[in-house]
Structures are given as C-alpha cells and as structure tokens.
Amino acid sequence: MRVRFAPSPTGHLHIGGARTALFNWLLARRHGGTYILRIEDTDQERSRREYEVEILRSLRWMGLDWDEGPEVGGSSGPYRQMERLDHYGPYIERLLAEGKAYRCTCSAERVEEGRQQLVAQGLKPMYDRRCRDLALGPDCGEHVVRLRAPLEGTTDFSDHVRGLVQTANAELDDLVIRRSSGLPVYNFVVVIDDIEMGVSLVVRGEDHVNNTPKQVLIYQALGAPVPEFAHAPLILGPDGSRLSKRHGATSVRSYEEDGYLAEALVNYLCRLGWSHGDQEVFSLGELVQAFALSGITKAGGRWDVDKLRWLNQTWMKRVDPADLAERARPFFVAAGAPPEALDERLVPAVLTVRERAWTLVELAAAGRFYFLPDEALAWDEAAVAKHLVPAAVPLLEGLLGVLEGVSDWSVEALEEAVKAWVEAEGHKLGKIAQPVRVSLTGQATGPGLFEMLAAIGRPTALRRIAAGRDRARG
C-alpha cells in the first residue's frame, strides 16, 4: 500500500488537512505501507516556502513522520511539484498525439460568456467544446490543452466511505489540463504524480469527490490503473457551516500554542468522523492498531472545543509527569515564572495542578504561584478579606511552629505532623486550610494543602505563611 498526503504550502497546516494526514499515516503504519508527503506548490501566487516548513513542523509535532518526501527523499521524487514540471509535458503530448486531448484557442472571456448563458438556462456551466474537433496544431497561437472527455455514459468509482459514486459523463467538462502559460493544472498534475509515485489508495477530504471522476477520466485516457479512493467528511464549525477563522483557531500550530497536547489533538481529530466501538481515548499506537476505513463516518462533524479540552486534560493526566512538566515549562515562563525558578519543584508542582487545568496555558496559570516572586503573586482581595483575618493569626502562628519542626518535607510527613497538631489542639483542618492556601497562592482555590506545601518547598512555604500571618493581623 502506498498512500500520500499532499498539502499546498499556502498557509498553516489546517486541522482538516491534519486529519487527512493522520488518516493516511495511520493506514500506512497499520498495513506496513509507505507514507508519502508531496508538496503541491504549483499555485505560484500563494505558495510560500515558509509555509512548507511550517507544515512539516506541525506534522512532526503530531508524531506523523513520512517515508518519502521533502527532507527525507525517496525513490519517486522529487516531492515538490514545481520540481517535477518536466514530468508532465510528455503525458500531455501523448494524449494530444492519441487524440485524447486537443488544443483550444478560445479566450477565457468567451468561455466564461458561454458558461453564463448556460447558467441562465438553468444548466450546468460548461465549455461549449467549440475547438474539440478543429484539430488545432502546435502553431495555433495562444491556447490551452483540454481533455477530450466522453459525451455519453457514466464515469464511476468505488469509494471506501461512500460506496459506488456514479457521474454522468454529460456532466463532465472538457477540462483544461495545460494552461496557456504552459503550466499543467492541478487535476492533471495530481493524477500524474499519483501514477508515478505508485499511489494505490487516495484518502482525502470530501471536497474532492467532485474532482474524482475528472481524475478517473485522466487515468483512463492514460491507460493507467485507477487507485482506490476514500473521501472523509469535512470538519465543520460549531454552527454546521464550513469551518473558518471566525469559528476560532483552525491551524494545528494555534492549538499547540494554546497549550493542547499533540496526543489530545490527534485523539480528537481522529475520533471526529471515525469511531471504534465505545472507545474514546486512543494513543497514536492504539490508533494504528484500531484504525480502519470502514469506521469513517459519512456525515460531516462539527468542531467541539469542549470535547477537545476534556481529552486534553485526560492526556495531561496520562502522559509521563516529567514529560508533561517539560512541555509545560515554556508556558510557565510565558505566565511570568522566572526560568531559573523552574527547578526540581516543577514536576511535583505540575502534578498538583494538572487535574485543575484543561490546557497547558491553564496549567501554568494554575501553578505559576509556586514559582512567582512573592511580591508578584496575584491577590484575590475577596479571598484575603475572608480568610486572612485576625482570627486566623493564632492558627497560622501555631501551624508555623509545627512546620518549622518538620524536617522531612514530604506530603506524608507534612500531613502526619499537621493532622496530629490539629487533633491535639482541637482545631478543624477546614479552619486552617483556607488561610494557608490564601497565604501561599493569593487565591481561595488551589491544590490540596499537603501536596501544595510539599511541592512549594520549605523556605517558600514558611516565608509565605509568615507573611500571611502578618497580613492577617490587619
């Protein structure tokens, strides 16, 4: 099996494209096939090399590597269409020689006029085929080359998601395969590349179903075997319309920057439009084992950030804590934590806040108090007014005494010492916990008392509780 992902470097990697890339990759890995990455950069107006770099970066971030393509090479390269331009001409000449294509000198304006007339008659806009039987030669002046499409019959293809898709040939235009500039056109180029690269299965978005019969016609004209197809439904915005910027972030990069884990995005992307029984959480490895075209849904799916957020938290709780801490590090810095403060306390600190956050941004916001300079803490005035009151002074004072006597600064030892004191003094843990929490964090909500004390470290804990006691005096 040879599959490919063929993005245009005209922007960031879109989540729709990312899912297509994922589906192809999963299939290749599952069946021991080859995953090819091809850059479709023939749109000279919009293609930019920096976008290509960006797309490769996002693919790698998701954990999708490729067997053939830019930066890794392969036996059927080159893998950028602009570097393959000399491959296309001979096929066009052949079709011309065999009478399966013809030169057309009609101006774009005239063709457009004809289309408008047809639309006015309630018909499908098409070229009127004026040049089809003129047998124009190479010296006919400025011209395009069109495919001589059959006028009758149907062109069918079998789709792994949709079943048999039939199109009446009367619906198919004599499409341009070479522009007047000499550059071949997308629908033609894809077919040639897929033939030359030996692509056996084409998995792409539903927006290409209407292109498929046109491409099948080209395969047939060339006498090449037609690959298998699978068209996945599109990703829609929450309102059911085509996903666009106005719905929020649409690039893989922006989700990375917003603090989503690659594991969660991959998991969500795959489950949107595909299912495997009742299972919701999948690692990339599990997906390789479970993924199959037969599980792909036909209807388009709406993008649901809430579910993505849930999966992201799920994955923050699943990945290795040390790994999570490293991935969270830049987010802590962005949240104001001095880089040098992110010491060995980072892992335990992250462990205390990961179930209280849904993204790495929120994780850092929830845990930055551990590392911020005391004077930079964000104080919730209502919490201060409620908990750092004179009545709390003796409690904080007493607790300070207990903590000063604790040498083994572990969750267990701290809990044991504090609970013993609470019991002996007849206090209630609930009475002491909030003043301490506000002293340490500035906020009324946060991690559990003992895990927080342990993670913040002895010096900071004692210093902030003392400061809290002073503040409570009024």
Added chain:
RNA sequence: GCUCCCAUCGUCUAGCGGUCCAGGACGUCGGCCUCUCACGCCGAAAACACGGGUUCGAUUCCCGUUGGGAGUACCA
C-alpha cells in the same frame, strides 16, 4: 441555478430488519467524596428530520420533501 454527497440526544457517535420504550462519550443538571477548587464516583434530563412505500415487522431497505455540506476555474 445545476451536479454530487449527507441526515440518531445540544455535540461526537454505536446501531448494519425484530436483541432499541435506542447504547457510549463531551457538555448540562443533581448527589456523593472533601481543607477550597478540581479530579473521581453515582444518577438525571436529552435523539431515530418529515411524508410515502417495501415487509409479518422498520432507526435500520427504496422513493420523495425538507435541511445541511461540497463542487461547478487557464486555484489547489
């Protein structure tokens, strides 16, 4: 406009003629747990778009309506 595709809880989905007064998940609501918040656990509300057929029997098959999506370029 025309062509193609699609249609189960608010959302993602299971269901491939009777096992469905429709299952799971997110979200929502309630409860439990509890030093706060959160996590976790328990529970609740919530759907087969509509109309015709086919069949002993339709969520499941066929047709139509409605709704949504895609395409309709010398863009990809």
